[in-house]
Amino acid sequence: MISFLRGTVAHVGLSTAVIDLNGAGMSVFATPQTLGHLKLGEEAKLFTSLIVREDSLTLFGFADDDEREVFDVLLSVSGVGPRLALAVLAVHEPEAIRVAAHTGDSKTFTKVPGIGPKVAGRIVLELAGKLVPHGTGAAPTPALSAETVWKPQVVAAMTSLGWSEKDATGSIDKALADSPGLAEDGNVAQILRATLRWLGQDGARAGNRVGSRG
Template sequence: MISFVRGPVAQLSLAQAVIDVNGVGMLVHATPKTLGGLRVGEESTLTTTMIVREDSMTLYGFADADEREVFDVLLSVSGIGPRLALAVLAVLEPESIRRAVADADGKAFTKVPGVGPKVAGRIVLELKGKLVPTAGAGVPSAPAATAMAWKDQVVAAMTSLGWNEKDALKSIDAAMAAEPELADGGNVPAILRATLRWLGQDGARQSSRVR
């Protein structure tokens, strides 16, 4: 098992990074928030879990051991694979996941793309007792945490792509004003795509005005 990787970031995209580990490029899948903390050329360390199947070996990376622990426990739920477990972590913080399980708040998990009421109920049922809130952790409820988390993740993804934080926030707000249903859903990849699409359209509008 590869428990972590360390080295310069060789490549970076919205869903994965390549870490140069002593001349070997290790492809690591991660959430937009985790990837947003990386910069091409800078040395970084990611805690990892390797999923081995008959036809593949895939690395999933996390900002810390706490995220990895929650990811591994999510995989114990029937019907939850690594990509869906990673999607849960892209929307909900580890402590918010623990609290949602403890409060039997299945609705919190339906914010995750691909998780319907039945799967959300299964997560709550099967993880009861496996994930418990950290003692004394003063975190907001899972739905409130979700509402705050998606914007931070989209901003992190945009800054990793070259925008500064001020312009990223301004563009996100403008894009969500045009598509408010995306903001309500909290789907980070969809919001990011909508923001980039809005930026392209805004650039076209400014170019038209110049002419």
Template sequence: MISFVRGPVASLSLSHAVIDVNGVGMLVIATPKTLGRLHLGEETSLVTAMVVREDSMTLYGFAEEREREIFDILTSVSGIGPRLALAILSVLEPESIAAGVANGDGKAFTKVPGVGPKVAGRIVLELKGKLHPLSAPQTGAPAAAAPMEWKDQVVAAMTSLGWNERDANKAIEATLATEPELEEGGNVPAVLRATLRWLGQDSTRQKSGLR
């Protein structure tokens, strides 16, 4: 098993990075938050989880060991695959996930597209007693992303959750039109939450192809 990769970033996309490990390009799928910390040509180190299936071997990368721990625990829940586990980590912070489980707060997980009440309840039920928060979830405002990067990170989050780039950009622009103050701060988690909320509030958007 590959537990970490280290090397210069050879390429970046909205959903993954390729790390040059001694001349071998290792494709690593990661959350927008993790990818947003990487820069082409710069040395980086990511802890990884390898998912092996009959027809594939896939590496998932994380900036912190805690994220990989949460990922591994989430994928132990019946019906939660690696893609959905990564989607949960794209929307919720690791300690928010742990707090949701510890407090029996299934609603916290329904913020993630693809996680309905039944799946959220299963997460809480199966992980109760197995996952504990290390500290209280952060309540302060996260640092704003660089002006040229924050929108790309939101788009990356949306595509990792199943939307295509065109629809993600359309939803983000519509959200910013209704909440223009979000654009000034470039707060990636806040814009992502607002966009998901905008999508969820109007069921007619499903008919226009946004879901």
């Protein structure tokens, strides 16, 4: 594993840099922030993560070890590849990502191009307990609640079926008022089925009311 590179900056592009290691040029992908601190002809050190694929070996470079650690943990989320993990770091500082993951703030991740509510919900679900804010001396962050984990996923499923986010959220709350135990369990599939069943029953009730007026 290549843990870091130290050498002369030979090239800086929009998404990559080339570090000259005694005559060998190593190309690395990095965030705009990291690339912005590199100066042509000057020595630089980048912490790196090597991604191995069947047909390629790709290096990703980071300004510090904390940034690399967050990148590696993001890769543990199903459906999140290195380019998307790097995009998250391009939008948010490592500590902001730690706080969002720790508190279940899925909206932070939807600010990243290519990440919708469904993927954001999966990120906070799978990162729960894996990223903890450093925050030395800071006030403690609130614990991750069950609702902040499952609700974005259910809302995303319903919006994909044609409901607006507002209608989906309202329907979920009303359906769970009839079955509060489902919220405690946090089973996304069961909550989605209960909400759709409630919508069907509500539609039937509305039809009955119209029929009685007729």
